[in-house]
Each structure stands twice: as C-alpha cells, then as structure tokens.
Amino acid sequence: MKHKLFWTSLLALAMLTACAGEPGDISGGQSGTSVSASGPGDSASGSSALKEGEISQPEDYFDLVFDTSQDQGKLTARYLYLQTIYGTGKEAVTTGDSAVYTSPDGMVMLVDCGNVPGGQEVTNQLLAMGVDKIDVLVLSHPHADHVGGFVTVADNFEIGQVYVNGHEYDSGTYRAMMEKIEELSLPCEVLEAGDAFSLGEEVQVQVFGPTPGDTEEVAGGYLDANDGSIAMRLTYGQSSFWTSGDLYITGEQALTERYGQDIASDVVKMNHHGKDTSNGKDFVQAMSPKIAVGMFDSVASRTVAMRYIAGGAEVFYNSTDGAIRVSTAGDGVYDVQIQKIRDVAVLPDAPSEGHIVIS
Numbered sequence: 235m236k237h238k239l240f241w242t243s244l245l246a247l248a249m250l251t252a253c254a255g256e257p258g259d260i261s262g263g264q265s266g267t268s269v270s271a272s273g274p275g276d277s278a279s280g281s282s283a284l285k286e287g288e289i290s291q292p293e294d295y296f297d298l299v300f301d302t303s304q305d306q307g308k309l310t311a312r313y314l315y316l317q318t319i320y321g322t323g324k325e326a327v328t329t330g331d332s333a334v335y336t337s338p339d340g341m342v343m344l345v346d347c348g349n350v351p352g353g354q355e356v357t358n359q360l361l362a363m364g365v366d367k368i369d370v371l372v373l374s375h376p377h378a379d380h381v382g383g384f385v386t387v388a389d390n391f392e393i394g395q396v397y398v399n400g401h402e403y404d405s406g407t408y409r410a411m412m413e414k415i416e417e418l419s420l421p422c423e424v425l426e427a428g429d430a431f432s433l434g435e436e437v438q439v440q441v442f443g444p445t446p447g448d449t450e451e452v453a454g455g456y457l458d459a460n461d462g463s464i465a466m467r468l469t470y471g472q473s474s475f476w477t478s479g480d481l482y483i484t485g486e487q488a489l490t491e492r493y494g495q496d497i498a499s500d501v502v503k504m505n506h507h508g509k510d511t512s513n514g515k516d517f518v519q520a521m522s523p524k525i526a527v528g529m530f531d532s533v534a535s536r537t538v539a540m541r542y543i544a545g546g547a548e549v550f551y552n553s554t555d556g557a558i559r560v561s562t563a564g565d566g567v568y569d570v571q572i573q574k575i576r577d578v579a580v581l582p583d584a585p586s587e588g589h590i591v592i593s
C-alpha cells in the first residue's frame with residue numbers, strides 16, 4: 235500500500251481535471267490516440283523527429299496493457315478504454331463499459347461492449363490482444379452504453395455464447411442487438427442468481443443477480459433497469475473479480491442483505507461507472523476489495539473514490555489511467571498495468587512504466 239499517497243494525489247489531480255472540462259470533454263491530457271487512431275505497435279515507434287535535448291519516450295503503455303505473452307496460467311482482466319464521443323451537447327456520451335477476461339487456458343469472456351461507436355474501440359483492443367473468438371459474451375443490462383457496441387463486435391468476432399439479463403428493452407440499440415443475435419444464430423441465454431459456469435478449466439463464474447422476478451419488476455417499472463444488471467464473480471484459486479453493471483444502491487442493498495460477506499471480491503468494477511448512485515457503504519464494506527476500477531471519462535464521484543480508498547483499495551479510472559490490465563496467478567496477488575503515462579513532475583511516485591503489484 236505504499237502507493238496510497240500517490241493515488242490520493244492522483245485523485246485530487248483528476249478531480250481538478252474533471253472540474254475544469256465540459257461534461258463529456260475528453261480532449262485534455264495525452265489521451266491515447268493509439269487506441270483508435272493507430273494500431274497496436276504504433277505507439278513506441280510513432281514519435282516524430284525529436285528536438286535537441288528531448289528525450290524519446292513511448293506515447294503510452296498501450297502495448298504493455300494489451301501484450302498477452304504473459305497471460306498463460308493467469309486470470310487477466312482488461313478494462314477497456316473507450317473514448318469516442320457519441321451524441322451532441324448535453325446528450326453527448328463517451329465511455330461505456332467493456333471489460334475482457336481471459337482465463338489461464340486462454341478462454342475469452344467479454345462483459346459489455348460500450349456504446350455504439352465504442353464497438354469499434356472494443357474491436358481494436360481485442361484485435362491488439364490477438365483475439366479471434368469470444369467464447370462468452372455477457373451483456374449486463376440493455377442500456378446503450380453497455381450493448382451499443384455489440385453489433386460491431388459481433389460482426390468482427392466469432393462468438394460462442396451470449397448471456398443477457400432477460401429485460402426486453404424498448405430501444406433501437408437493444409433491438410439491433412437482438413436482431414444481430416438472431417441473424418448470426420448465436421446461442422443466447424438468460425442469467426440469474428444461482429447460475430454458474432466455467433471459463434476454461436480453472437475459472438468459476440458465479441451469478442448473484444438478478445434474482446428471479448427482478449426482470450419482471452424491471453419490465454413493470456417497479457425496479458430501475460440498472461438494478462436488473464447481471465452481478466457475477468470470477469474466481470481463480472484465491473483470486474476474485476466482481477462485476478455488476480450499473481447496479482444502484484437499491485440493488486447493492488438487496489445483494490448485501492442476501493449474501494453478506496459472501497460476495498467479497500479482490501477486484502471490483504465500480505457499479506454505474508463509479509457514480510454515487512451506487513457504490514454505497516454497505517456494498518464497499520461487503521466487497522472489501524484490494525482494487526476498484528471506475529470505467530468513465532472522469533472520476534465520477536470523489537466520495538465514491540475516497541470510500542473505496544478508505545476501505546483499503548487502490549483505485550484506477552479510465553480517465554486517469556486509460557485501459558487497465560489486472561492479472562493474477564490465482565494467489566491473491568495482482569499485477570496492474572495502466573495505459574497512460576503520468577506527469578512525473580506532478581506525481582513523483584508514479585509507478586515505473588505504469589506498473590504496480592498489489593497483494
């Protein structure tokens with residue numbers, strides 16, 4: 235935990251940056267143009283002619299995040315970095331959720347696909363990993379920032395199995411997704427609490443939500459669509475990863491009342507992009523994570539970030555870190571590689587080459 239001070243300083247910096255920009259503004263900083271504009275491998279060689287006295291350095295650590303040469307024998311999560319602006323004015327949205335998990339024996343599970351243009355960014359990042367088949371694709375809930383990119387992803391990769399939460403949503407994006415599933419005759423099943431499946435030989439995936447009946451309540455308008463999000467935990471040896479889409483505090487409360495500490499996980503994707511609609515005290519306490527990842531174009535809530543930090547977690551955000559790789563050999567120790575380069579003048583404790591080990 236020696237980097238705690240660094241991360242806290244980083245957070246303060248991120249908040250300043252977030253406050254300075256317009257909503258949805260992602261133009262600040264040295265955002266990784268290598269993700270969408272150039273392909274993998276370009277970042278190290280793409281520097282233009284140097285002036286005298288300038289030091290050559292890679293644009294960012296995109297290549298390290300997406301290098302899969304060390305993945306064998308490890309459960310690895312990559313929290314993808316989606317930057318394309320979609321819509322205009324106040325309606326403009328950028329980041330959606332999309333994370334890819336690879337098992338020690340090379341099986342690939344994608345959870346969510348980002349918004350519509352995000353599908354191309356997801357595709358680019360999967361291609362950078364050398365993925366040609368997605369064995370399992372989970373769509374946590376039918377909102378556009380989670381399923382919008384599905385059509386593009388499905389057009390680019392073979393897909394073994396699709397899992398949805400069963401909420402038939404009234405939107406063009408949702409219908410396009412279902413039509414694509416039908417067009418490609420993809421196996422598609424509904425997940426609910428109590429379900430479980432394996433990702434390869436050694437990773438177990440347990441489903442904790444939605445509970446049977448939740449989907450009807452969502453459809454009837456009694457429960458918000460976000461509270462129908464698929465909640466699940468991946469376990470490999472002593473290591474564990476949690477993901478539950480955009481659950482609100484109501485949904486989190488239902489989980490903590492039902493399962494208590496049984497949902498504790500080392501690595502947690504913050505609910506609802508790290509916003510304070512979610513990530514309540516009871517949830518954070520039940521999870522007691524070592525690592526919490528916020529998938530958004532800013533630090534959505536300082537309160538939430540501080541809550542995770544106070545609970546003992548290191549926090550990472552797409553906005554400050556770009557894409558984030560977290561991998562483990564199943565021993566409860568996590569190797570983290572972030573994409574973006576920090577300003578070492580402001581953050582002298584920046585981990586060397588964006589790399590940090592958390593145990």
Ligand SMILES: [Zn+2]
Nearest residue numbers: 377379480506
């Ligand atoms: Zn969302």
